[in-house]
Amino acid sequence: MAIDTLGTASGGGLWRRAVQGRVLPVATLLLGIFVLWYVAAIGLNAPQTRDRLNRSGEPWTVGDLVAGTWSMERPVLPTPSQIGAELWKTVVATPIASKRSLVYHAYVTASAAILGFLLGSVLGILLAVGVVHLRSLERSLMPWVIASQTVPILAIAPMIIVVLGSLGFVGLMPKSIISMYLCFFPVTIGMVKGLRSPDPLQLDLMLTYSASRAQVFWKLRWPASIPFLFASLKVAVAISLVGAIVGELPTGATAGLGARLLSGSYFGQTVQIWSALVMAALLGAGMVYGVGVVERLVLRRMGMGR
Amino acid sequence: MAGKPILKVVPGQARAAEMPAVEIRGVALAFATADAPVMALSNIDLRIDKGEFLSIIGPSGCGKTTLLRLIADLEQQTEGDIAVNGVTPREARLARAYGYVFQAPALYPWRNALANVTLPLEIMGVARRDRLQRAAKYLEMVGLTGFERKYPWQLSGGMQQRVSIARALAFEPQLLLMDEPFGALDEITRDSLNEHLIRLWEQTGKTVVFVTHSISEAVFLSTRIVVMSPRPGHIVEVIDNDLAGKRSLDIRDTPEFLAVAHRVREALRSAHTYGD
Numbered sequence: 001m002a003i004d005t006l007g008t009a010s011g012g013g014l015w016r017r018a019v020q021g022r023v024l025p026v027a028t029l030l031l032g033i034f035v036l037w038y039v040a041a042i043g044l045n046a047p048q049t050r051d052r053l054n055r056s057g058e059p060w061t062v063g064d065l066v067a068g069t070w071s072m073e074r075p076v077l078p079t080p081s082q083i084g085a086e087l088w089k090t091v092v093a094t095p096i097a098s099k100r101s102l103v104y105h106a107y108v109t110a111s112a113a114i115l116g117f118l119l120g121s122v123l124g125i126l127l128a129v130g131v132v133h134l135r136s137l138e139r140s141l142m143p144w145v146i147a148s149q150t151v152p153i154l155a156i157a158p159m160i161i162v163v164l165g166s167l168g169f170v171g172l173m174p175k176s177i178i179s180m181y182l183c184f185f186p187v188t189i190g191m192v193k194g195l196r197s198p199d200p201l202q203l204d205l206m207l208t209y210s211a212s213r214a215q216v217f218w219k220l221r222w223p224a225s226i227p228f229l230f231a232s233l234k235v236a237v238a239i240s241l242v243g244a245i246v247g248e249l250p251t252g253a254t255a256g257l258g259a260r261l262l263s264g265s266y267f268g269q270t271v272q273i274w275s276a277l278v279m280a281a282l283l284g285a286g287m288v289y290g291v292g293v294v295e296r297l298v299l300r301r302m303g304m305g306r
Numbered sequence: 307m308a309g310k311p312i313l314k315v316v317p318g319q320a321r322a323a324e325m326p327a328v329e330i331r332g333v334a335l336a337f338a339t340a341d342a343p344v345m346a347l348s349n350i351d352l353r354i355d356k357g358e359f360l361s362i363i364g365p366s367g368c369g370k371t372t373l374l375r376l377i378a379d380l381e382q383q384t385e386g387d388i389a390v391n392g393v394t395p396r397e398a399r400l401a402r403a404y405g406y407v408f409q410a411p412a413l414y415p416w417r418n419a420l421a422n423v424t425l426p427l428e429i430m431g432v433a434r435r436d437r438l439q440r441a442a443k444y445l446e447m448v449g450l451t452g453f454e455r456k457y458p459w460q461l462s463g464g465m466q467q468r469v470s471i472a473r474a475l476a477f478e479p480q481l482l483l484m485d486e487p488f489g490a491l492d493e494i495t496r497d498s499l500n501e502h503l504i505r506l507w508e509q510t511g512k513t514v515v516f517v518t519h520s521i522s523e524a525v526f527l528s529t530r531i532v533v534m535s536p537r538p539g540h541i542v543e544v545i546d547n548d549l550a551g552k553r554s555l556d557i558r559d560t561p562e563f564l565a566v567a568h569r570v571r572e573a574l575r576s577a578h579t580y581g582d
Binding site for chain 1: 378379380399400401402404405406408409410412414415416417418425426428429430457477
């Protein structure tokens with residue numbers, strides 16, 4: 001390939017690293033997405049822009065049309081640069097404590113999501129421990145665990161909020177509960193598998209030592225399940241954010257990414273919606289990455305990180 | 307440990323003789339299947355004295371591993387009696403009377419070599435200092451000093467199996483049950499581990515019950531060889547093997563060694579011809 005020869009010709013350094021590493025493929029993909037995005041923005045925003053240009057009565061060129069589709073106030077599809085500008089305005093140019101700051105809204109949602117994630121993980125682990133140790137629990141509990149996830153969260157979220165609200169729980173807690181409701185499921189499923197992952201010989205070994213059930217749990221089942229735990233935690237932390245955002249929709253909350261999405265759609269502020277979406281995506285990616293970092297540290301400490 | 311003896315001493319038998327390490331009488335094991343029960347073992351009688359190195363040899367499916375698991379109380383017979391140190395296998399297991407070495411090392415991957423060896427000691431509540439001392443001692447005995455901090459994935463197959471032997475020795479049981487421990491290893495590693503094992507047995511005077519499907523391994527290691535045959539699993543012949551005091555790998559070319567190996571092979575063959 002031409003790039004390869006170029007890379008070797010320049011004799012290593014930055015360029016070579018870029019070619020051989022991940023920088024170039026990632027950059028190429030990103031560029032491709034941006035190009036497609038701008039093209040799509042022209043297509044989707046063209047009808048409105050054309051109407052506007054026609055109404056003005058003056059002759060217009062294709063160049064005018066393209067420029068118009070990329071700079072509408074309420075476009076069907078805003079361009080990356082518009083979203084970037086909005087993000088800059090609401091993240092960097094606004095004080096963090098202000099209610100106009102996207103960082104503030106992200107913080108509100110993230111705190112609900114993380115609390116829900118922690119609660120859901122603990123609940124998920126406890127359920128899995130119960131299911132693995134008591135056969136009757138497996139029969140009686142697992143169908144409910146699975147049924148709970150077949151109900152759309154959008155349908156059940158308002159009811160959770162109404163019920164908790166009547167009990168005096170408002171603000172952070174109801175959102176966290178919805179988050180927890182989504183989170184515990186992957187943790188339970190992963191941990192049941194993880195706690196059952198020791199092979200028969202490893203279990204027989206414990207039998208030959210006449211180890212107690214608690215010893216079998218702490219010295220074998222629990223450490224064996226850790227890789228499974230982290231795999232489920234990554235899924236759980238991502239959907240915890242979905243739970244928190246969904247929890248903000250029915251309350252008409254004034255703060256949080258969900259509130260931004262809602263008010264954006266009331267007033268047709270598509271740029272605001274998109275910038276909230278980008279923020280949510282970045283937040284979710286950051287949370288998954290955070291779990292990944294903890295996973296690497298823990299597995300290395302356990303001697304299982306290679 | 308105190309437990310009631312389950313075998314009555316039969317008058318006329320040598321009362322003065324020491325209690326056997328393992329005594330098996332009329333043991334049979336039938337697995338229930340959909341159509342008819344399958345006999346895995348039938349009519350097993352065997353007495354294993356203290357300090358013996360007894361090998362059980364036979365083709366796959368002859369029930370040799372199952373017999374070992376019965377002694378260890380990892381499975382239960384459907385007929386007959388087994389006594390380990392004069393008590394039932396279950397009582398012996400609860401008293402931690404034996405160490406068991408499996409076909410695979412079955413090390414815990416999140417524990418390094420040292421921590422794998424201290425595992426049984428932790429479960430038995432041995433103090434930390436003692437644990438470390440004993441683990442170091444038995445790792446040295448299997449030639450793994452310097453590898454204490456290595457995790458299983460950093461060790462070769464032979465080293466892993468040596469860790470598992472050190473682990474079985476660590477709580478100093480008088481009876482060692484070994485189920486084809488070297489079956490998955492190459493012949494060179496197997497030879498060196500066999501030499502290790504025989505030195506260990508000479509040093510410690512433990513009773514070893516060793517399941518294998520290698521004739522030369524059985525003849526090299528053991529004082530007695532039990533030949534088994536399948537369908538149903540039963541004992542064909544018990545061969546005494548007195549190569550006392552001169553067990554080094556060189557004896558495998560001596561006429562005495564070859565004669566015993568020949569007898570074992572003949573016993574295996576005779577059992578096999580009427581089997582199918």
